[in-house]
Amino acid sequence: MKQEWRLRNFHTLLSVERRRLRAVLRKLALHPAVRAAGLVFGAAFILIVGLAPLSSFLVEGWLRQDIELRSQLIVRSIKNQVVANLSESNPDLVPFLERITDDERLLAVGYCSDAGQMLYATSSMPHEVTCSAIAQAKGDAFDLVLKDGSRVHVSPTLLRTGATSGHLLVVHDLSFLDERTGKARLYTIFALLGASLAFGLLTIGVVGAVMRGWRQSLQSAIAQIQGETTHIRQANPSFPIGRDFYALLDALRTERTFAEGLYVEWSPSRLSELLRDELPGAQVIIVSNREPYIHNYVDGKPAVQIPASGLVAALEPVMRACGGVWIAHGSGSADRDTVDEHDRVAVPPDHPEYSLRRIWLSDEEQEGYYYGLSNEGLWPLCHIAFVRPNFRDADWRQYIAVNQRFAEVVLSEATADDPIILIQDYHFALLPRMVRKLLPKATIITFWHIPWPNSETFGICPWREEIIDGLLGSTILGFHTQFHCNNFIEAVDRFMESRIDREIGSVTLGGRETLIRPYPISIEWPPRALAGQASIEDCRRSVRERFGLPEDMRIAVGIERFDYTKGVIDRMKAVDTLLSLHPEWCGKFVLIQAAAPTRSKLAAYAELQSEAARLAEEINARYETSDWRPVHHVVRHHEQDEVYELFRAADMCIVSSLHDGMNLVAKEFVASRDDELGVLILSGLAGASRELSEALIVNPYDAGQMARAIDQALRMSQSEQRQRMRLMRDLVRRHNVYGWAAKMLLDASHLRERERVAHPGL
Numbered sequence: 001m002k003q004e005w006r007l008r009n010f011h012t013l014l015s016v017e018r019r020r021l022r023a024v025l026r027k028l029a030l031h032p033a034v035r036a037a038g039l040v041f042g043a044a045f046i047l048i049v050g051l052a053p054l055s056s057f058l059v060e061g062w063l064r065q066d067i068e069l070r071s072q073l074i075v076r077s078i079k080n081q082v083v084a085n086l087s088e089s090n091p092d093l094v095p096f097l098e099r100i101t102d103d104e105r106l107l108a109v110g111y112c113s114d115a116g117q118m119l120y121a122t123s124s125m126p127h128e129v130t131c132s133a134i135a136q137a138k139g140d141a142f143d144l145v146l147k148d149g150s151r152v153h154v155s156p157t158l159l160r161t162g163a164t165s166g167h168l169l170v171v172h173d174l175s176f177l178d179e180r181t182g183k184a185r186l187y188t189i190f191a192l193l194g195a196s197l198a199f200g201l202l203t204i205g206v207v208g209a210v211m212r213g214w215r216q217s218l219q220s221a222i223a224q225i226q227g228e229t230t231h232i233r234q235a236n237p238s239f240p241i242g243r244d245f246y247a248l249l250d251a252l253r254t255e256r257t258f259a260e261g262l263y264v265e266w267s268p269s270r271l272s273e274l275l276r277d278e279l280p281g282a283q284v285i286i287v288s289n290r291e292p293y294i295h296n297y298v299d300g301k302p303a304v305q306i307p308a309s310g311l312v313a314a315l316e317p318v319m320r321a322c323g324g325v326w327i328a329h330g331s332g333s334a335d336r337d338t339v340d341e342h343d344r345v346a347v348p349p350d351h352p353e354y355s356l357r358r359i360w361l362s363d364e365e366q367e368g369y370y371y372g373l374s375n376e377g378l379w380p381l382c383h384i385a386f387v388r389p390n391f392r393d394a395d396w397r398q399y400i401a402v403n404q405r406f407a408e409v410v411l412s413e414a415t416a417d418d419p420i421i422l423i424q425d426y427h428f429a430l431l432p433r434m435v436r437k438l439l440p441k442a443t444i445i446t447f448w449h450i451p452w453p454n455s456e457t458f459g460i461c462p463w464r465e466e467i468i469d470g471l472l473g474s475t476i477l478g479f480h481t482q483f484h485c486n487n488f489i490e491a492v493d494r495f496m497e498s499r500i501d502r503e504i505g506s507v508t509l510g511g512r513e514t515l516i517r518p519y520p521i522s523i524e525w526p527p528r529a530l531a532g533q534a535s536i537e538d539c540r541r542s543v544r545e546r547f548g549l550p551e552d553m554r555i556a557v558g559i560e561r562f563d564y565t566k567g568v569i570d571r572m573k574a575v576d577t578l579l580s581l582h583p584e585w586c587g588k589f590v591l592i593q594a595a596a597p598t599r600s601k602l603a604a605y606a607e608l609q610s611e612a613a614r615l616a617e618e619i620n621a622r623y624e625t626s627d628w629r630p631v632h633h634v635v636r637h638h639e640q641d642e643v644y645e646l647f648r649a650a651d652m653c654i655v656s657s658l659h660d661g662m663n664l665v666a667k668e669f670v671a672s673r674d675d676e677l678g679v680l681i682l683s684g685l686a687g688a689s690r691e692l693s694e695a696l697i698v699n700p701y702d703a704g705q706m707a708r709a710i711d712q713a714l715r716m717s718q719s720e721q722r723q724r725m726r727l728m729r730d731l732v733r734r735h736n737v738y739g740w741a742a743k744m745l746l747d748a749s750h751l752r753e754r755e756r757v758a759h760p761g762l
């Protein structure tokens with residue numbers, strides 16, 4: 001609940017706030033006042049840089065016009081007097097001119113004759129103003145820089161007096177002009193700066209107001225979260241409060257990473273990290289019929305064997321990563337002699353990481369529970385392989401009894417009242433409800449490794465209601481595909497009184513909800529068995545030598561438990577068809593069929609084994625030559641190392657299941673091919689075909705189609721093989737078994753929190 005609550009709230013909060021922020025920024029960018037302020041602010045800068053010099057230029061121009069006008073006025077007012085005095089050569093002219101220069105800006109007045117003689121000049125006439133300078137300027141006005149650095153403006157006016165003529169000079173001091181233009185520049189800069197400042201402040205005010213609104217809404221959202229956190233804290237004192245916003249964002253980022261698997265390369269360490277963070281201190285208990293390590297006497301000594309089991313291949317690495325207890329039937333001849341007084345043995349034997357708790361079953365129990373109800377009843381019921389299921393009351397009674405025994409062992413192995421219990425497969429349909437009664441607070445994740453049939457088919461089971469009820473004791477019930485989830489929900493709908501929520505995929509029975517979810521199972525990445533493998537070339541050489549095959553022989557492999565659901569017969573028929581349609585492959589192609597005997601006591605399995613042996617012989621007899629036979633049928637258990645060697649030596653792997661929940665052989669083949677070569681031919685009736693779509697997908701019931709697929713695989717270019725294999729390897733790497741377990745554990749952790757909040761007293 002904690003994580004879910006935080007995820008949901010933060011997702012919502014963040015997306016709302018992100019939208020709001022974007023809207024605010026958009027508004028800010030578009031707001032006319034802000035745009036105008038921005039424009040004016042910018043324009044003011046341009047004006048300061050460009051117009052301040054212009055203003056002094058203009059002022060200077062105006063002042064110069066003024067000086068010219070004043071000069072003309074002065075000339076006009078004294079002209080007659082000067083002319084009269086000149087003609088009379090009157091020396092009183094100078095005092096008259098001196099009086100005129102009382103004006104503060106008018107510096108001096110003088111007269112230059114045409115002969116180049118300064119006939120009259122006021123005492124203030126600068127030495128630098130000479131008649132030769134007037135002649136040089138050709139009678140035009142001009143500026144002059146004096147020795148002391150000051151500037152003067154000289155305005156000459158031509159005067160004619162009878163036969164003579166000369167220039168009346170009016171000299172203005174220009175220092176006031178520099179002072180005025182300087183002031184004008186300064187005022188302009190101040191004015192523009194003031195305007196910029198005003199508009200800047202206006203901009204800041206507008207932006208501030210809008211931002212304040214956004215910040216307030218963000219703060220109220222955080223306050224709301226903290227309020228809810230406090231509320232949750234009351235129900236769950238361990239819930240952390242007082243974290244700041246960024247810490248919560250960090251948590252969100254981690255959770256999103258885990259939940260969506262977007263950036264996560266799932267690995268054992270990542271998985272145990274998740275367990276530690278999301279389910280701190282939780283004990284993990286796995287329950288399965290098949291044990292991960294079997295001790296058998298070989299030559300009088302106990303030897304360890306890893307069974308041929310998809311379940312074991314998937315769960316064992318998970319258990320190594322998580323630690324805990326694995327409870328399973330002890331079926332090996334040396335099993336009893338290798339456990340301690342509590343029937344436990346630490347495994348893996350060479351490097352123990354978890355505890356295997358073995359349960360001993362009598363022959364009678366095995367007959368009824370394992371061979372009877374599980375493998376003659378439920379197995380054919382759930383697989384569409386056209387083998388009739390058998391249901392016997394006596395088997396059912398044993399099934400109940402054995403499930404009950406496992407429930408009691410789960411209770412005895414639990415070190416707390418709320419362990420995480422991972423119940424595996426159709427052998428334990430009743431166990432979830434039984435464990436729920438003994439450990440009400442346990443988180444029970446049940447995984448159904450085989451298909452779930454449609455409700456019409458399932459309806460033929462005499463104990464359909466009990467089986468569904470038993471499974472609904474789980475917190476989460478997982479299948480490989482959504483299709484099987486749907487089938488289960490349909491069966492619940494048809495046979496039980498319950499509440500079904502199809503949108504979220506849950507069923508509520510007796511007030512308790514069970515999530516029904518697809519979790520496509522996978523394998524460890526990289527597979528442990530790959531570590532000690534020789535190069536592809538060496539694997540090919542070794543397999544060719546073992547089977548007496550020449551170097552250029554093309555090899556197809558089929559490897560699995562010898563089960564009628566695996567389509568072994570159909571695969572052989574496809575080889576037969578290939579050789580009849582394409583005789584060019586005779587002598588050039590073999591099928592190595594490795595099958596591990598399983599459930600051999602059951603008639604259907606015994607029949608399959610003899611049928612397969614007979615068919616192999618028949619096909620070989622039809623095509624074989626003195627040094628070649630097309631089918632190499634090897635019936636024995638193969639260790640993982642041998643399986644991987646075969647995969648690596650092969651040109652193709654044929655998985656032709658008639659019906660299969662997932663089929664991990666397909667994924668193992670892909671994982672084994674680090675050379676990115678080899679072709680996978682995969683039944684469309686195996687769950688794996690939903691994910692490995694770059695395989696050649698076939699209908700195993702159609703021998704002709706399978707034969708064509710084999711032919712296509714034999715002719716496929718290496719570049720096409722590589723393209724297909726790369727995509728499949730990428731998928732298996734990304735969706736490995738640690739990710740599979742992580743998704744279930746994350747969902748379990750969310751549900752645990754929700755339970756704690758909903759039932760604080762429990």
Ligand code: F6P
Pocket residue numbers: 289290308309310311312425449450561598599
């Ligand atoms: O495929 C279903 C399954 O239960 C697997 O999970 C497991 O690999 C196999 O069948 C078990 O077979 P056995 O009966 O040999 O344990």
